[in-house]
Amino acid sequence: xxxxxxxxxxxxxLGSKSQIxxxxxxxxxxxxxxxPSPSDHRxxxxxxxxxxxxxxxxxxxxxxxxxKIVDPDQGRxxxxxxxxxxxxxxxxxxxxEKKKLVGIAFLGYIESSEEGAETKKHCIPPWTLEVDDVVKxxxxxxxxxxxxxxxxxxxxxxxxxxxxxxxxxKDLLSYIVSRLKEERPEEKKSLSLIExxxxxxxxxEGV
Amino acid sequence: MTVGIVSEPGRDAxxxxxxTPDDEKLKTGxxxxxxxxxxxxxxDGGTKxxxxxxxxxxxxxxxxxxxPDEFMADPEVNPKEVAKKLGISSEDMERYRITxxxxxxxxxxxxxxxxxxxxxxxxxxxxxxxxxxxxRFLTNVGEDVASANVGDLLHRAPGQVNIKMPVDNFxxxxxxxxxxxxxxxxxxCSVIAEELMRPDSRxxxxxLDPHGEYHTLKDIExxxxxxxxxxxxxxxxxxxxxxxxVRISELTFPDLLSxxxxxxxxxxxxxxxxxxxxxxxxxxxxxxxxxxxxxxxxENDSMASAEALDWRIEKAFRRDLFHHSRHLSLDELxxxxxxxxxxxxxxxKRDQQxxxxxxxxxxxxxxxxxxxxxxxxxxxxxFAILEEGHRFAPASDDARSLPILRTxxxxxxxxxxxxxxxxxxxxxxxxxxxxQCKTQVIMQIQNPNDQDAIRRAVERVGEDLLGELxxxxxGQAIIAGDSVNTPFLCRIRERLTAHxxxxxxxxxxxxxxxxxxxxxxxxxxxPDQEEGAEDREEFL
Numbered sequence: 001x002x003x004x005x006x007x008x009x010x011x012x013x014l015g016s017k018s019q020i021x022x023x024x025x026x027x028x029x030x031x032x033x034x035x036p037s038p039s040d041h042r043x044x045x046x047x048x049x050x051x052x053x054x055x056x057x058x059x060x061x062x063x064x065x066x067x068k069i070v071d072p073d074q075g076r077x078x079x080x081x082x083x084x085x086x087x088x089x090x091x092x093x094x095x096x097e098k099k100k101l102v103g104i105a106f107l108g109y110i111e112s113s114e115e116g117a118e119t120k121k122h123c124i125p126p127w128t129l130e131v132d133d134v135v136k137x138x139x140x141x142x143x144x145x146x147x148x149x150x151x152x153x154x155x156x157x158x159x160x161x162x163x164x165x166x167x168x169x170k171d172l173l174s175y176i177v178s179r180l181k182e183e184r185p186e187e188k189k190s191l192s193l194i195e196x197x198x199x200x201x202x203x204x205e206g207v
Numbered sequence: 208m209t210v211g212i213v214s215e216p217g218r219d220a221x222x223x224x225x226x227t228p229d230d231e232k233l234k235t236g237x238x239x240x241x242x243x244x245x246x247x248x249x250x251d252g253g254t255k256x257x258x259x260x261x262x263x264x265x266x267x268x269x270x271x272x273x274x275p276d277e278f279m280a281d282p283e284v285n286p287k288e289v290a291k292k293l294g295i296s297s298e299d300m301e302r303y304r305i306t307x308x309x310x311x312x313x314x315x316x317x318x319x320x321x322x323x324x325x326x327x328x329x330x331x332x333x334x335x336x337x338x339x340x341x342x343r344f345l346t347n348v349g350e351d352v353a354s355a356n357v358g359d360l361l362h363r364a365p366g367q368v369n370i371k372m373p374v375d376n377f378x379x380x381x382x383x384x385x386x387x388x389x390x391x392x393x394x395x396c397s398v399i400a401e402e403l404m405r406p407d408s409r410x411x412x413x414x415l416d417p418h419g420e421y422h423t424l425k426d427i428e429x430x431x432x433x434x435x436x437x438x439x440x441x442x443x444x445x446x447x448x449x450x451x452x453v454r455i456s457e458l459t460f461p462d463l464l465s466x467x468x469x470x471x472x473x474x475x476x477x478x479x480x481x482x483x484x485x486x487x488x489x490x491x492x493x494x495x496x497x498x499x500x501x502x503x504x505x506e507n508d509s510m511a512s513a514e515a516l517d518w519r520i521e522k523a524f525r526r527d528l529f530h531h532s533r534h535l536s537l538d539e540l541x542x543x544x545x546x547x548x549x550x551x552x553x554x555x556k557r558d559q560q561x562x563x564x565x566x567x568x569x570x571x572x573x574x575x576x577x578x579x580x581x582x583x584x585x586x587x588x589x590f591a592i593l594e595e596g597h598r599f600a601p602a603s604d605d606a607r608s609l610p611i612l613r614t615x616x617x618x619x620x621x622x623x624x625x626x627x628x629x630x631x632x633x634x635x636x637x638x639x640x641x642x643q644c645k646t647q648v649i650m651q652i653q654n655p656n657d658q659d660a661i662r663r664a665v666e667r668v669g670e671d672l673l674g675e676l677x678x679x680x681x682g683q684a685i686i687a688g689d690s691v692n693t694p695f696l697c698r699i700r701e702r703l704t705a706h707x708x709x710x711x712x713x714x715x716x717x718x719x720x721x722x723x724x725x726x727x728x729x730x731x732x733x734p735d736q737e738e739g740a741e742d743r744e745e746f747l
Contacts, residue, residue, distance in 0.1 A: 122294055156294025190284045190292055197277040 010036040010047065013133040014101065020124050021164050022062070024135045026100040036137070041102050043067065043168075044175040046138040046146065049106075053127050059110040060125050061138070061146050065165040065172055066103035104135065105164040107157035110146070120146065122156025144183045153180050153187050155194075170202040210239065211305060213331040221309045223263070223326050225333045226271070230301050235671055236696045237265045237362045238310075238336035245312055245323040259312035261323060262336055262344070264693065265305055266671035272302035307333075308669065310693045313344045319692050320344070341368045346691050348373045355402035357395070357648075361683055361696035370697050374408050376690040377646040378590040379620050382627040385661060386650030391681045393420050394706055395648055395699050396592055396629050400424055400546060403590065404443075406435030409544040413570075413591040417559060417598065419552040426704040427546065442545045446535070448527075448553040453565045454534035455491045455524060462564065465607055466523040473512040474519075477503045492531040493524035528558040535566060537573060537584045556598060563599050563608035567591070567624075571615055574622040588623030596628035597635040609637060616643035634660040646688035648697075651679040668694045 011026040024047075029035050039045075041064060049060040106129075108122040138146070147153045155176070162169040174195055181191040211227030227233055240260040249255040278286035290300060311320035327333075341360060345368070348354040354371035382399070386392035403410035404427050414421050425443045427433045433441050460482050464470065470478060481499035485491050497517050504513025523529070540547050551559050570589055577583035593599055599608040615624055616639070628644055630636055634656040641664040649665070652658055658676055661668070668687040672694050675685065679696075687694035734740065 151291055154292050154294055158293045187292075189281060190288050193278075193281045193284050193289055194292060197280065200277075 008034075008036060008040060009134050009136050010041045010045075011102070011135050013049065013129050013131055013135060015131065016129070017103075018164075019128070020062070020106045020160065022104045022106060022129060024064075024102050024104050026102055028098075028100070040137050041067070041100075044172055044179075046143040047104055047135050048110075048138050048142075049129055049133045049135055051127065051129065051133065055114065057112045058125075058127065059112075060106050060127075060129060061108050061110060062104040062106035063161070063172070063176070064102045065105045065161070065168060068101040068103075070099040070101060071097075105157075105161055107161060108146070120149070122154065124160065140179075140183070144180065147180055153184055153191065155180075170198045174198045174202075208335045209332045210335050211333040213241065213327045213329050213333060214304070215329060216326050217306055217308075220324065220326065221322065222266070223307055223309070225305050225307065227303050227305055227333075228301060229303065232335065232362075233265050233268060233303070233305050234362060235265055235268060235675060238341055238695075239263050239265065239307060239333050240336050240340075241327045241331045241333050243323070243325050243327060243331075245325065247314070248316060259323070260336075260340070261312050261325065261327075262310045262320065262340075262693075263307035264310055264669075264671075264695075266308045266669065267306035269304050270301060271304040272300070274300060308671070313340075313692075318347050318349070338363060338367045342371075344692060345695055346370060346372055347376070353405075353407040355399055355408070356700065357398055357402065357686070358684075358697045358700040361698045365698065370686065370695075372646070372686070372690045374403065374410075377627075377688075378403070378410065378588065378625040379623070380645035380689050381616055381619070381625055381643055382646045382648065382690075383596070383633075383641060383644035383664075384627065384629045384648045384650070385633045385652065385657070386631060386648075386684075387652050387654065387657070388631050389681065390651035390679070391684075391699060392629055392631065392650060393418075393594065394682070394702060395650065395684060396594070396627065397421065397424060397702055397704065397706070398699055399627070400592065401427065401433075401703055404433055404441040404544070404546055406433070406437075406439045409435075409439060409441070410546075411541045411543050411585075411587055411589045412546040413541060413589060414546065414548045415551060415559075415563065415591065415593050415599075416548050417551045417554075417595045419550045420594075421548045422550070423705040424546055424548065430703060432703055439544060442542070443548065444539075444545060445548045445550060446540075447550055451528070451535065451549055451551065451554065451562065452530040452533040453528050453562055455493075455496075455529050455531055456486075456489055457534060457565050457569065462561065462607060463523075466526075466529075466561065467516075467519045468522060470516065470519060471512070473509060474516050477507065477509060477513050478516060490532050493520050496520050496524075526555075526558060528554065528561060537569065541570070541585060541587075541589055543587050557607075560599055560606045560608040563593070564611055567608070567615060568611045571611065571619065571622065571624055574619075574624045578622045588625070590625045590627065592627040592629065594629050596630040596640070597632045600628070600637040600640040602635050602637050609640075613637065613639050616640050631657075633657045633664070636660070638664065644688075646690040647686070649676065649685045649687070650683065651676060651681065653677045672696070 009027065009032065011024045014023045014025045016022045026041050027035050043064060045064045047062055047064060051058050051060065106125050108120065109125045111119040147155065158173065161173060165172050177191050177195045177198070181188050181195065210229050210233060211225040213223055213225045215224045217223050240262045242258050243261055244256045245259045246254050247257045247259070274286040274290060278289040309322060311322035314321040348371045353374040355374050356369055356371050358370050359366055360368035360370060384392045384396055400412060400414065402408065403412050422445055425445065427441050427443050460479055463478070463482060464475070477500055480503045481496060485495060485499055497520050500513045500516050501510070504510040554562070570585065573583045573585040574589065577586050599606060600612045601609065612626070615626055619625060628636065628640065633641060634654070641660065647665050649661060649668070652661065658673065662673060665687055668685060672685050675696065682699045684697050684699055685694055686697045
């Protein structure tokens with residue numbers, strides 16, 4: 001089970017597109033005392049959401065596969081160019097409504113029993129998150145640990161992530177594999193093969 | 208044990224396809240079965256519908272789902288390992304589409320398979336044929352019938368399915384063992400010879416051994432396995448080339464003519480007349496024949512032609528094979544429980560053919576006499592093994608032994624004279640002879656001409672099994688024909704006696720010889736004392 005103090009919160013769940021595809025609003029300066037740095041919510045960052053599901057503590061584990069910045073003021077005519085009728089109305093500043101949204105693909109979960117036993121699964125999480133659930137980043141060690149199974153490193157979510165991340169999927173997986181390769185050099189050969197295949201397929205598709 | 212599920216019918220009426228995840232057991236030639244209701248004969252003489260196991264043989268196998276090529280990009284990385292990393296379970300990864308040919312259900316009444324011509328429906332479970340069923344059904348050996356345990360079924364673990372060939376069948380309807388050099392044909396033949404000498408069979412066995420390979424069968428005499436509780440003890444007699452003679456009087460006129468060096472048209476009638484006059488004699492010498500030719504020449508005013516036969520007759524009968532009185536006596540040569548080995552390693556090819564011609568004709572005649580109720584020296588059946596069969600029954604060459612072999616192969620079954628033809632060149636054996644061998648043991652053969660010859664001669668071996676021929680390893684064989692209910696792959700058992708046809712250890716012999724030749728002389732001999740000094744002054 002992961003400890004809370006090891007994590008930094010990066011944002012809150014804003015909504016979802018599917019059972020595993022969620023949108024997270026990244027905290028801004030005024031939301032929290034210490035807002036996340038850009039690398040905390042970078043592309044490919046592994047994140048988790050902790051939930052109490054019945055008797056068990058469950059960590060939904062996912063990765064940031066996309067991002068979007070939103071400025072509601074964009075496209076709105078400024079005061080000088082507005083018609084006189086419009087200028088009669090007072091519009092408050094929209095500065096604070098600028099948002100940074102990231103897409104998170106949830107790739108599995110870690111279930112902890114009361115006795116402390118952990119069960120790790122790469123699959124579609126069967127439970128649903130709530131709006132405002134807090135998203136935390138995972139450390140490098142936790143990210144590697146999420147991929148470690150009895151026979152070594154596994155990426156059981158491979159196909160799910162490719163589908164969710166769409167055109168960015170191959171780059172994303174390639175990035176994940178390269179990080180795992182750095183951390184587990186003993187599995188370099190097989191991980192390199194996967195990485196090369198991803199890169200090759202990406203290049204071929206572009207031709 | 209269920210190994211797959213029928214997916215679709217096959218290309219012809221006796222074929223079907225099934226899918227299996229099995230990547231080991233279901234190799235080409237393996238036996239499977241499904242159950243279906245078939246019409247069988249009832250006790251009251253009518254018919255009834257009964258659920259039967261319908262057996263089929265795997266004829267082809269192709270992978271229909273496997274690892275993507277990308278997983279195999281690095282030879283040092285196991286694709287299973289890559290699959291595992293991507294969350295793909297390697298256990299369920301591969302799927303094979305198996306083609307199977309229906310053999311039929313085993314009809315107890317016929318002791319053979321009957322094809323019900325029912326193709327299984329899609330979804331029918333396919334089971335692996337049990338060992339016991341295969342042991343009982345593959346060959347047609349009854350309770351009281353002597354059998355030859357030649358080995359076991361190749362697809363099953365050693366000793367799981369023993370192959371017992373019915374001795375009565377293959378010794379009567381002839382046997383062929385076809386294999387390229389070094390793939391174990393004389394080994395297999397020796398295994399069969401061993402089986403024939405067991406107490407259950409007690410065969411009268413004759414082995415023509417052109418390479419002197421079968422002498423180790425002599426061990427049979429002292430091995431307990433071959434001794435019967437009733438006091439039976441087999442005998443193995445070996446005839447050396449010097450002891451193998453053909454009595455001149457046993458020749459026919461065409462034999463004589465073929466032995467002579469191209470007699471002219473004028474000489475032939477003289478020779479024929481002289482031979483006819485002597486043909487009633489038990490012993491004929493070359494001098495007698497020459498003198499008789501002279502007499503006939505004088506009577507017909509053709510002395511010159513008669514005298515021109517002198518050197519031809521002398522030359523023909525000077526050959527070691529012919530003798531005026533000595534010959535191979537059938538009483539000595541053939542007896543039940545006796546294996547007679549004729550070593551022909553120093554006998555010329557034409558003499559070997561003449562020997563087979565004379566000897567087989569004599570045996571055949573005696574067997575016909577016996578079966579026709581006439582006086583005969585052979586009141587028991589005979590089985591003869593003919594190594595280098597293409598030498599005695601060549602496809603394109605003329606051999607004295609060919610006509611009698613054709614006769615025996617086509618008629619011998621009725622008269623109890625069976626022949627086992629062994630050859631590494633099936634394409635060079637006469638088609639009539641090869642096709643009359645009704646049981647075939649076929650081992651590794653790579654030559655395409657020889658494979659074609661087998662295809663022509665062996666009707667019941669399917670293409671699927673013939674396709675296995677080049678890939679068989681020594682000691683593996685396809686057994687097909689009348690002695691078995693369906694062709695199958697067999698692992699020939701180990702010989703009980705020592706094998707006498709090992710390849711020479713050439714390099715060892717070279718090293719030994721070099722060492723011997725390069726040794727320094729033991730002592731210096733005075734020129735006058737050295738070997739052969741006394742002959743030195745003589746003219747060459």
